[in-house]
Structures are given as structure tokens and as C-alpha cells.
Amino acid sequence: xxxxxxxxxxxxxxxxAFKTGGWRTARPVHRWVPAxxxxxxxxxxxxxxxVGLVAEGNIKGAWERLVASNPLPAVTGRVCDHPxxxxxxxGSYDSPIAIHNVERWLGDEAAREAWEYPLPPLxxxxxxxxxxxxxxxxxxxxxxxxxxxIKATVIxxxxxxxxxxxxxxxxxxxxxxVLDRELERLMATVSFLPHTSLGRDVALxxxxxxxxxxxxxxxxxxxxxxxxxxxxxxxxxxxxPLLEEWVAFGxxxxxxxxVVVGGGNSAIDMARVLARTGAKVHLVTHDVRPAxxxxxxxxxxxxxxxxxxxxxxxxxxHLEHAIHHLILRGEKVxxxxxxxxxxxxxxxxxxxxxxxxGTETVLHVDQVIPAVGQKVAxxxxxxxxxxxxxxxxxxxxxxxxxxxxxxxxxxxxxxWGTVSGAVGDGRRAALAIEAYLSGQPHGLERHPEPIxxxxxxxxxxxxxPRGEEVLLPPDGxxxxxxxxAGLSGxxxxxxxxRCLSCGTCMACDxxxxxxPDQAVLKMQSPAGMRYxxxxxxxxxxxxxxxxxxxGFIAMVEESS
Amino acid sequence: MLRTxxxxxxGLDPGHRACQGCGQALAARLTLEAAGPDILLANATGCxxxxxxxxxxxxxxxxxxxxxxxxxxxxxxxxxxxxxxxxKDVKVIALAGDGGTFDIGFQALSGMLERGHDVxxxxxxxxxxxxxxxxxxxSTPHAASTTTSPAGVARMGKRHLKKDIxxxxxxxxxxxxxxxxxxxxxxLRKKVRRALQVAGPSFLQVxxxxxxxxxxxxxxxxxxxxxxxxxxxxxxxxxxRGALVGAMPIRQIHPVTxxxxxxxxxxxxxxxxxxxxxxxAHLQALADHNIEAYGLRGEMPDGLDSxxxxxxxxxxxxxx
Ligand SMILES: Cc1cc2nc3c(=O)[nH]c(=O)nc-3n(C[C@H](O)[C@H](O)[C@H](O)COP(=O)(O)OP(=O)(O)OC[C@H]3O[C@@H](n4cnc5c(N)ncnc54)[C@H](O)[C@@H]3O)c2cc1C
Ligand SMILES: Cc1ncc(C[n+]2csc(CCOP(=O)(O)OP(=O)(O)O)c2C)c(N)n1
Ligand code: SF4
Ligand code: SF4
Numbered sequence: 001x002x003x004x005x006x007x008x009x010x011x012x013x014x015x016x017a018f019k020t021g022g023w024r025t026a027r028p029v030h031r032w033v034p035a036x037x038x039x040x041x042x043x044x045x046x047x048x049x050x051v052g053l054v055a056e057g058n059i060k061g062a063w064e065r066l067v068a069s070n071p072l073p074a075v076t077g078r079v080c081d082h083p084x085x086x087x088x089x090x091g092s093y094d095s096p097i098a099i100h101n102v103e104r105w106l107g108d109e110a111a112r113e114a115w116e117y118p119l120p121p122l123x124x125x126x127x128x129x130x131x132x133x134x135x136x137x138x139x140x141x142x143x144x145x146x147x148x149x150i151k152a153t154v155i156x157x158x159x160x161x162x163x164x165x166x167x168x169x170x171x172x173x174x175x176x177x178v179l180d181r182e183l184e185r186l187m188a189t190v191s192f193l194p195h196t197s198l199g200r201d202v203a204l205x206x207x208x209x210x211x212x213x214x215x216x217x218x219x220x221x222x223x224x225x226x227x228x229x230x231x232x233x234x235x236x237x238x239x240x241p242l243l244e245e246w247v248a249f250g251x252x253x254x255x256x257x258x259v260v261v262g263g264g265n266s267a268i269d270m271a272r273v274l275a276r277t278g279a280k281v282h283l284v285t286h287d288v289r290p291a292x293x294x295x296x297x298x299x300x301x302x303x304x305x306x307x308x309x310x311x312x313x314x315x316x317x318h319l320e321h322a323i324h325h326l327i328l329r330g331e332k333v334x335x336x337x338x339x340x341x342x343x344x345x346x347x348x349x350x351x352x353x354x355x356x357x358g359t360e361t362v363l364h365v366d367q368v369i370p371a372v373g374q375k376v377a378x379x380x381x382x383x384x385x386x387x388x389x390x391x392x393x394x395x396x397x398x399x400x401x402x403x404x405x406x407x408x409x410x411x412x413x414x415x416w417g418t419v420s421g422a423v424g425d426g427r428r429a430a431l432a433i434e435a436y437l438s439g440q441p442h443g444l445e446r447h448p449e450p451i452x453x454x455x456x457x458x459x460x461x462x463x464x465p466r467g468e469e470v471l472l473p474p475d476g477x478x479x480x481x482x483x484x485a486g487l488s489g490x491x492x493x494x495x496x497x498r499c500l501s502c503g504t505c506m507a508c509d510x511x512x513x514x515x516p517d518q519a520v521l522k523m524q525s526p527a528g529m530r531y532x533x534x535x536x537x538x539x540x541x542x543x544x545x546x547x548x549x550x551g552f553i554a555m556v557e558e559s560s
Numbered sequence: 561m562l563r564t565x566x567x568x569x570x571g572l573d574p575g576h577r578a579c580q581g582c583g584q585a586l587a588a589r590l591t592l593e594a595a596g597p598d599i600l601l602a603n604a605t606g607c608x609x610x611x612x613x614x615x616x617x618x619x620x621x622x623x624x625x626x627x628x629x630x631x632x633x634x635x636x637x638x639x640x641x642x643x644x645x646x647x648k649d650v651k652v653i654a655l656a657g658d659g660g661t662f663d664i665g666f667q668a669l670s671g672m673l674e675r676g677h678d679v680x681x682x683x684x685x686x687x688x689x690x691x692x693x694x695x696x697x698x699s700t701p702h703a704a705s706t707t708t709s710p711a712g713v714a715r716m717g718k719r720h721l722k723k724d725i726x727x728x729x730x731x732x733x734x735x736x737x738x739x740x741x742x743x744x745x746x747x748l749r750k751k752v753r754r755a756l757q758v759a760g761p762s763f764l765q766v767x768x769x770x771x772x773x774x775x776x777x778x779x780x781x782x783x784x785x786x787x788x789x790x791x792x793x794x795x796x797x798x799x800x801r802g803a804l805v806g807a808m809p810i811r812q813i814h815p816v817t818x819x820x821x822x823x824x825x826x827x828x829x830x831x832x833x834x835x836x837x838x839x840x841a842h843l844q845a846l847a848d849h850n851i852e853a854y855g856l857r858g859e860m861p862d863g864l865d866s867x868x869x870x871x872x873x874x875x876x877x878x879x880x
Pocket of ligand 4: 543
């Protein structure tokens with residue numbers, strides 16, 4: 001008779017001899033599904049991945065994972081409108097993870113610790129690509145080319161890199177030191193020719209001749225023309241140049257009261273800057289507040305956070321209004337007549353701005369400042385710009401019909417108009433350029449659909465409040481003092497613990513715990529696959545798949 | 561080999577013949593994990609005994625004795641007395657189904673408790689005599705259809721109520737008694753450890769869904785068990801010396817229909833029969849009664865007993 005010592009592993013006589021795997025009609029398989037935050041990030045970040053690494057205490061690994069898609073996390077962590085958070089499934093449970101603050105903290109931590117980008121050595125004979133424009137789009141492309149073992153030379157007509165981030169983003173949202181720190185690291189990986197303007201100093205043909213390929217990211221630098229029924233006040237200032245002046249010199253012309261026209265970032269920041277100088281500021285926009293469920297076409301382009309802060313600082317919003325008439329004394333504005341409007345969808349899907357008679361009101365102001373968008377400054381690229389003055393590119397950033405020419409960022413048709421959008425364009429173009437240079441066909445990145453909310457098993461989570469950062473009180477918001485404080489390391493630790501890890505195994509042990517047949521085995525390896533299904537015994541009951549909190553296990557029919 | 565290096569004690573090997581998704585197999589595995597390896601088992605006849613001991617194999621990795629249907633408690637008491645006589649301090653656990661606990665095994669159980677043996681008695685409550693083909697037991701819930709309480713013209717499943725076994729156990733004033741569920745493994749393991757720590761008899765009733773007898777998908781065993789708790793039909797409570805000392809509040813109280821609908825043993829309650837309305841109201845009233853009697857309503861929007869809730873955490877090896 002075999003003697004079974006307590007707890008010892010006694011093979012002879014145990015039921016291990018009987019393999020129940022043959023009973024199975026479906027088998028559990030591990031299956032990564034993209035998280036909604038990943039699918040929602042224009043820069044291609046996978047927050048689920050790096051938030052998980054932070055939660056595991058691997059901070060540097062998290063940052064490296066983050067900069068594998070976005071080299072500027074300290075910037076985007078502050079200014080991005082974070083569509084990842086709108087997509088976050090935790091929003092359907094209590095409130096979304098404060099992804100932007102995890103991102104920001106990682107970016108700042110990297111600066112504190114002086115981490116370097118993990119870059120492979122350049123191969124001998126690496127080719128060089130020219131990049132026009134040192135904004136986030138151009139820099140992202142140059143950086144990703146470098147990651148792929150390709151050199152980049154970035155040209156910009158300005159003396160310093162940064163594009164709009166440096167010229168127009170107010171320091172109260174993006175402190176200069178933060179931008180400088182982040183760009184210093186990035187600029188060390190590429191070569192940069194400042195004071196070099198395409199069209200004036202160098203022609204496109206030259207670039208195409210001297211470099212293996214060219215990426216164009218000149219942004220939108222030229223304000224659209226603006227008038228009301230053909231009338232323009234004599235002392236008209238567009239928002240962007242005024243903002244640039246304030247950002248560079250800390251000054252704007254003295255204005256007592258103004259109407260800013262528009263609903264995007266330039267409009268909101270212009271209004272806030274003027275309010276800081278003591279002016280009475282009204283903001284008039286056709287759009288409504290951005291909110292879940294509001295179509296992009298009718299929502300203000302500025303982020304809800306910035307709109308709210310502008311209001312706190314005294315800016316008066318006139319949503320769904322338009323300027324009907326300018327009230328002029330000679331050529332000088334003394335007021336405007338507003339009218340209520342609505343953007344109505346036509347049958348063809350386009351929106352039409354419809355004014356409503358009988359809803360007119362008058363505002364007395366001494367300036368009207370349009371912030372109604374910009375277009376590409378065309379010098380040197382005229383032949384490439386499509387009808388409305390932007391580059392028409394395919395999903396990989398190629399300009400059809402122009403081999404070796406790529407474009408992205410704000411300058412393309414259908415641009416996101418955000419930093420993260422420009423960063424994503426730069427990354428995708430770098431991949432397409434690599435394929436072009438190596439003569440490979442370039443498939444577009446295709447991700448499976450993100451995991452559905454119903455694919456999670458929420459029974460295993462608890463409600464926990466979202467980490468909210470401290471803001472300067474409105475009366476403390478002077479000059480360029482940064483308004484948002486971000487989260488501390490401890491607050492970030494609490495925040496990442498809230499992550500539902502949608503579609504990505506979080507090594508919670510649940511499958512290992514619930515299998516009635518002990519057919520899930522835990523592996524000791526800290527990285528990689530952490531659980532193994534022992535198909536000798538797995539009966540295919542499906543419990544592990546049904547109970548997996550994050551939807552990482554699928555039951556797949558056994559082929560008979 | 562990976563299987564020999566698992567960072568937990570494995571008392572029940574695979575290769576056992578339990579059905580896919582068997583709640584009882586899971587419950588036994590979890591019990592052994594928390595109790596082993598220094599224990600001895602006595603197991604009454606029933607599914608658990610049959611599916612773990614197909615001759616010449618055994619799925620058990622601890623000393624194991626098969627009693628008969630009725631006398632697991634008496635056999636365990638004898639084992640305990642013998643060990644004591646030998647001066648050995650090894651815990652004895654008796655395992656039985658609900659038939660072997662509520663019905664035929666009851667007098668042996670009552671005697672063991674009354675004599676104060678140092679034995680943990682675990683009842684795997686799958687609410688019918690499953691091993692012989694789903695006959696009603698004293699534990700079968702009201703209105704459930706079994707082969708001996710079939711739903712039909714004469715009646716809507718079982719006429720009588722589920723026996724309140726814990727109240728009867730409480731009347732023995734033993735040191736520790738509790739209910740647990742496979743849906744809350746950490747809570748279950750915690751209760752096993754607590755029960756083994758006390759000197760004297762202890763009792764656990766573990767709600768263990770049976771996909772075959774209850775008529776639900778094998779992947780739903782835990783979901784169903786969880787709903788039994790979340791509806792209030794199976795309260796998770798702890799008693800010391802017969803007095804209530806703990807109850808797991810329900811995070812979000814579900815209507816009993818959420819629990820009943822996915823199980824075909826309650827199918828007749830959703831088939832448009834006019835009598836079903838009263839039966840459903842009756843079952844809801846039983847749940848409401850539990851919620852009130854044991855104070856199961858979480859006070860906060862997400863009230864939960866941090867000891868009992870089975871939340872997971874990244875990195876695993878949750879303990880409770
Ligand atoms: C006031 C304001 C606030 C904003 N706030 C936010 C915000 O909070 N969040 C957000 O995500 N986005 C914001 N944006 C938008 C964001 O700045 C842009 O989407 C982003 O900078 C676009 O990047 P880009 O690289 O395409 O272009 P840019 O950043 O505009 O960079 C283009 C670069 O190309 C150079 N260039 C242009 N033409 C030539 C030429 N012919 N030769 C050489 N160089 C040339 C320019 O000098 C410039 O440096 C804001 C924009 C403005 C104006
Ligand atoms: C005295 C006696 N009567 C009847 C049986 C037949 N029998 C074996 S197991 C069983 C039912 C067991 O039911 P339960 O205790 O609820 O355990 P389950 O199988 O449901 O796990 C019966 C009736 C028996 N073995 N001994
Ligand atoms: S149950 Fe937990 S450990 Fe298992 S696959 Fe899902 S997330 Fe990973
Ligand atoms: S719980 Fe176990 S037996 Fe059931 S499907 Fe998963 S691995 Fe297989």
C-alpha cells in the first residue's frame with residue numbers, strides 16, 4: 001500500500017494519472033485586448049500598460065514604456081485634453097483614472113532622476129531624414145526615426161525648438177522650465193538647424209535631394225482672415241499674435257473690455273490672458289461645452305478643464321452665439337451685436353450654423369479679437385497644399401503622389417489640433433518612413449477593437465475616489481504661475497491602484513484561485529506570462545474566463 | 561515541474577471526476593488550501609467522496625477516511641479521540657454534503673458537537689442529493705424543482721423551506737460556526753482558519769453550486785453563488801457560542817430573480833404560471849427577512865466588509 005505523507009507529493013495512487021483534459025469542448029486561452037484608454041490616445045500611448053508598471057513599482061520601466069510612444073509626457077501630462085480619460089472604463093464605474101496626472105508625474109520623475117531615453121545605437125550607414133518644423137509633430141517624428149535607427153535633421157525658422165508649445169502656450173499651463181527640460185533631452189537625440197525657413201533659406205527640392213525623405217510639420221501659423229459682413233475694425237488684432245507677444249514678453253496692448261471670438265485653445269487662452277491684465281472679457285462661440293455624448297463638431301475645441309478655469313478667472317462665456325454686427329465709431333469698435341445660433345446637422349452630415357432672429361443682444365466692448373483658427377503658412381510648400389490650405393495625407397502620413405514626402409501634425413487635413421495628435425502623427429509617419437526607406441510595403445497599424453465595459457468582471461473591484469490635484473485659487477492665478485499642482489507620488493500610487501487593467505492580465509491570481517481542477521498553474525517568473533493552463537486536466541468549465549476581472553481569458557471552441 | 565512548485569498547499573489534486581465547474585470541488589480545494597497539510601479527513605458518502613476516490617486513485621493529498629453516508633461526524637469524533645489518546649495535536653475535519661449534514665448525518669453531527677470533539681465539520685451545501693440524481697434534501701430551497709420535488713401541476717417545486725441548519729447548530733453553543741461561499745474564496749479560507757484555531761467543535765456551511773443539479777452553465781458557478789449572497793438568500797454570517805458576531809454586508813442588493821432566473825431548477829417560476837407570482841414574492845420575502853435579521857444592508861453607497869469582500873489586487877497572493 002503506498003504511504004502518503006501529509007503534504008508530500010505522492011504521485012503513485014493519485015488521481016493525476018487520470019487526465020480530464022479530454023472532457024473539454026472549449027479551452028481557456030490568454031488573450032490581450034487593448035484597453036479603451038489605449039485605443040483613445042491619439043499619441044498611441046498605452047496608459048493601461050504604464051499605469052500597471054507604476055502600480056508594480058517599476059517607475060522607470062513605466063516611463064520607458066510611456067516614451068516608447070510619446071517623448072513629451074511632462075508636456076502632454078499638463079496640456080493634453082486626455083481623450084484617454086473620456087474612454088476610460090472606470091468612468092462607467094465611478095470616475096476615470098487621472099491618467100494625465102500619472103503621465104505628468106512620470107515625466108517629472110524622469111526629469112528629477114535625469115533618465116535617458118532607451119535608444120538603440122545607430123547602425124553604420126544610417127540614413128538621414130529632414131524634418132520641417134520643430135513643434136511636437138516634427139520632434140516626435142525625428143525622435144521615433146531615431147528609435148528606429150534613422151537619423152533626423154530638424155529645421156525650424158525660429159531660434160528654439162518647441163513650435164507652438166513654446167510660442168503660444170501660456171506658462172500658467174505649461175511652465176517654460178518643464179518644456180525646456182523635456183526638449184533638452186529630446187534635442188540631444190536629433191540634429192537641429194534653427195533660423196532655417198523652408199522657402200526662404202532652403203527649397204523643398206534641396207531637402208528631397210539631400211535627405212532620404214522629408215517630413216513636413218509646419219503647424220498652422222497664419223490666422224484665417226476674419227470680418228463681419230465684409231467689415232473689419234482698423235485696429236484688429238488676431239488672438240495668436242497677441243498671445244505670442246504675451247508668452248514672449250509678458251505684455252499685451254492695454255484693453256479694457258473685449259470680445260474674443262472662438263471656442264478653441266487660442267480663444268480660451270487669449271481670454272484668460274486678457275482677464276489677467278484686468279480686462280473685462282467675453283467669449284463668443286458657436287459651440288457648446290465639450291461633454292460625453294456631445295458630437296465633436298459642435299463642441300468647443302478647448303478642454304473642459306481650461307474652459308472651467310477661464311470662467312473661474314472671470315471670462316464670461318456666450319455659448320451658441322455669433323457676432324451679428326460690429327458696432328463701429330468710424331473704424332473703431334465700440335460694441336457688438338450678438339445673436340443666438342445653433343449648429344444643426346444637415347442630411348449630408350455637415351453642420352450648418354443657423355442664427356435665430358429676435359435673439360439679438362448688444363455688448364459694449366472696445367476690442368473684438370478673432371481666434372477662429374489658423375492655416376499653414378504656405379511658403380515653400382505651395383505646390384503640396386490641398387484645396388483648403390492643408391496637406392492631404394493618408395493614414396500613415398504619406399502625401400499621395402509624392403514619393404518620400406510625408407506630413408502631419410496641425411498642418412494636415414483633419415488634424416486633431418492637439419499636441420498628442422501631432423505626436424501620434426509624427427510616430428506613424430516615422431514608421432511609414434522606415435518602411436519607405438527599406439523598400440518594405442507599409443501596412444497600417446491595426447489594433448483589435450478595445451475591450452468592452454461588459455467584458456470586465458467588476459465584482460472584484462471596489463469604489464475609490466479619483467485623485468484630484470490642487471489648483472491655485474482664481475485670485476492667486478497671476479502671470480505664469482502654474483495653476484495645477486499635479487499629484488504627489490503617494491497620490492499617484494493610490495490612483496494607479498484604481499486601474500481596472502482592462503484587457504491586460506494584472507496577475508491577480510483569480511484564475512489560479514477559482515479553478516476547481518487546479519488546472520491553472522502560477523509561474524514564478526516576475527515578467528511575461530504568469531499563469532499556465534494545464535490542458536491535461538482543464539475540463540473547459542469556463543470559470544476562470546468568466547471570473548477574470550479584466551477580460552484576459554477567452555474560451556475558444558476545441559476543434560474536434 | 562511547475563505543479564510541484566506552486567506557492568500554496570494543494571490538498572486536492574486534479575484528475576478528480578467532478579463535473580465541469582463543480583462548486584463542491586472548488587470549495588473542497590479552497591478548504592484544504594487553508595487547512596492543510598496537517599489534517600485528517602473523514603468524508604461522508606456523496607459526490608465529493610465519489611469523484612475524488614475512483615479506485616485505485618485518490619485525489620487527496622492528506623490522510624483520508626471514507627465513512628458511510630450517515631456517520632462522518634461520528635467517524636471524525638473517533639479519529640479525534642484516538643489522536644488525543646496518542647498525544648497528537650492534529651486537526652480532524654469531517655466533510656459531508658447537505659444530505660449527509662441536514663438529514664441522514666444529523667444525529668451523528670449533533671452528538672459530535674454536543675460531546676465537544678475538536679473537529680471541524682464542513683458541509684458542502686449543493687442543496688440536494690446530487691450524487692444519486694438530484695433528490696430533494698432538507699437543504700433544498702423552497703420552490704426548487706428536483707426529481708423528488710418536481711415542478712408541475714401539483715406543486716411549484718419543493719413545498720417546504722430550506723432548513724435553517726445554522727440556527728440548529730447555534731443551539732449547540734459551539735465555539736464557532738459560519739456560512740461561506742465559493743464566490744468569496746478569501747472569506748472562506750479565513751473562516752476555515754478561524755474554525756481550526758478554536759478549541760472544540762466548529763461548523764462551516766459552504767454554498768457550493770452544482771451546474772448539473774441547479775441547471776446553469778459551468779462557467780456560472782461562482783456568479784450564481786455570488787448572486788445568492790448578493791440577493792440575501794444566502795447570508796454570510798459568523799456565530800460564536802451561538803451568537804451572531806459577524807455578517808458580510810451586501811454591496812449592491814440584487815432582486816432574487818437575478819439569482820433564480822439563470823437556474824433551470826427555478827425555470828417554472830418564469831413560465832407564466834399564475835402561482836409563480838406568489839412563489840417569487842415568497843422567495844423575495846425570505847431574502848428581505850435575512851437582510852433585515854442579519855443587518856446585511858451596507859451603510860455606505862459601497863458598504864462592504866473589508867475582511868470578507870473578495871476584491872483582487874495586482875500581483876496576487878491575496879490573503880485573508
Ligand atoms: C494658444 C494655444 C493653446 C493650445 N493649447 C493646447 C492644449 O492645451 N493642448 C493641446 O493638446 N494642444 C494645444 N494647442 C494646439 C497645439 O499647440 C498644436 O496642436 C501643436 O503644437 C501642433 O504641433 P505641430 O508640430 O503640428 O505644429 P507647431 O507646434 O505649430 O509647430 C510648427 C513649427 O513649424 C515651424 N515652421 C512653420 N513653417 C515653417 C517653415 N516654412 N520653415 C521652417 N519652419 C517652419 C514653426 O516655426 C513651428 O515651430 C494649443 C494651440 C494654441 C495656439
Ligand atoms: C444509508 C444510505 N442511504 C442512501 C445512500 C445512497 N446515497 C449515496 S450518496 C447519496 C446522496 C448524497 O447527497 P448529499 O449528502 O447531499 O451529497 P451530494 O452528493 O449532494 O454532494 C445517497 C442518497 C447511501 N450511500 N447510504
Ligand atoms: S484572473 Fe487575474 S491572474 Fe488570471 S488572467 Fe485574469 S487578471 Fe490574470
Ligand atoms: S477553471 Fe480550470 S477547468 Fe475550468 S476552464 Fe479554467 S482552467 Fe479549465
